[in-house]
Amino acid sequence: MNDKTNSLGTTNWEWEIKPGTSWWNISLAELYSFKDLLLQLTRKEFLGLYQQTLLGPFWALIRPLLTVITYVVVFNEVIGIPTGGVPPFLFNLIGITLWNLFSETFMQTSNTFFQNVEIFSKVYFPRIIVALSTLWLQLILFGIQLLLLVAVYLFCYFSGLVDFNAGQGLLVFPVIIITAGIGFGGGLIFSVLTAKYRDLLSLIQLVIRLLMFICPVFYTMSMVPQKFQWLAHLNPLSALFEYFRFAFLGIDNVNAIQLLYSFSFMVVIVLLGIMLFNKMSDKLIDIL
């Protein structure tokens, strides 16, 4: 049966399917050839989200709005967390908008395998395309929320409640990229883990909920007691919230080292995520 190997010499093969997987087998050219699919998947998910709904994409706004109102009532009115002269509504909206970007990107990316088994087991394309389309969709949804934030911000600005600084304002972009990156990388790692161990799905929900409390979403880092400061700074997300608020409001003490730390963390986790995802995706199809 092995005598066919010698015909190898006479033919040029374009591709091979072999056992074994590698950590890093991404071909950017191949990914690029699937760019139509990426956009189409994003479109499919976006349209699918709002079929047969009353409010359609407005749901992307209603959730943060209701959350902000709850937070304002609970954290500012009842508990009395100070917001440094900033309207509590704006203060919380800023935190929650960024938090939603992280948590949604993380959670949806971590569902990649679980929710697409059907497609993955029937047709081949680079699996990471699905994760990328999730990331892209979350950025679009974030964009809608950002419009709301900007609208509220402009209202406050023209009412004379906050100041605007264009130089600081540009900081939102690196912050958004790093936040989405950490969510995406972490999500990729967990998409592999949840595919293998289903029980981690419920754990993720819990972890995300708890994680929000150790991120400065509805408080500032300066409110953290001195002895816990180091712990709070260990969280790579902390600086992002500080910077995001700084970009809009000019409050919080920002520290470039902290942002660099968050950035390095993102690079590491994204690379780790992609490598694990690549390494495991072929194996996972067998066990899903």
Place this chain on the structure above:
Amino acid sequence: MSDIVIQAENISKLYRLGTIGSGSLRRDMQSWWERNVLKKQNPDQYIRGGKKVDTSEVIWALKNVDFELKEGEALGIIGHNGAGKSTLLKILSRIIKPTEGIVRGRGHISSLLEVGTGFHSELTGRENIYISGHILGMKKSEISRKFDEIVDFAGVEAFIDTPVKRYSSGMYVRLAFAVAAHLEPDILIIDEVLAVGDAEFQKKCLGKMNEASSKSGRTIIFVSHNLQAVSNLCSKALWLDKGSVCARGNAKTVVNQYLSTLQKQNWIKEFHTLNEAPGNDFIRVLYTELTPHFVDALSVVDIRTPLTVKFRFYNASENILLAVGVHLFTISGECIFDVSHDSLLYKKGIIEGECHIPGDFLNDGSYYISLIFVENSSKQLYYYEACLSFEVADFRENINWYGKWMGYVRPKFPVITRQTEIHD
């Protein structure tokens, strides 16, 4: 034209039985700890490339499968359920990796393992054409160019802007297949999709496949239980059994080999003592056999094959007026015929008989035969139910249609037409 475009060498795929991976983080970590830190041998571990395989824990879904295909050839893969056909297609489609072996090839592969991959039921037919087309590897421009053709092929013009969840299942399947049928890969992989849709649509699909392989020079790999389609559409066939290649070569030859082993299972039943023979105090059936009279050298019972049912039984009654009837049933239990003879007077002892079923009479399908033993044309002595079962394969010549032929019987009564008037 005759370059090899795909070549598979010693493809093997191993699956672990039972709960694959323990599914619990604790057990996996424990086993990792034992393997890597304590250096213990894990008994249920398959060591890649090594020799140690615990056969109770693993199954080779494929073992040393190899084949090669030239450009424009169509390969049909046949075999029982669980023979590894779908596993092989999945490996060729790059969905799963082989455990051993290598597949090399040239050109773009598209696979159609399921109808409607990636369809979103909430979205309209139009959206889904694009989604499905992209997932199957088409470019946007390609889909736009063929959009009308796809809609037309599926016959869903009126519903193209309706969510597909409101489609009838037939429409859904037609639309899904239409997208796939307009793929233009160099190598097309198709799994059993033709089992869906009505006869007319099946005809369309097979026609499209035929066109793809014979006219466009596309290479096709095709898994089907429709053996007629395989032997007519494919030039080569590969017969898999329990993961290994059982036969390969010319499609018609392989299909016939496959059919003849399928059919030979229940053709003879013989008992050597009266006690083990089925029956009762009156009758003991010692032997039943179905003998086909093959038309040509092929040992396949098809619709042309005359069959003889032979039987031998022991009659325990002295001087009895006895008749034996042969009942032929379809596998679903519909009686096709009930034939018998006039009662004859028999003495105690062995009696033999036979019944001849002519060729060009039964339609293709599965049948079973029962024997009835009647005394005096009125009293049933014994009914030997389903003593023989057999399959009749289809046979068609010069007919470009592979759907199921209707009817329980398929006799060759002449149908005569003549033109009586000519209108210019």
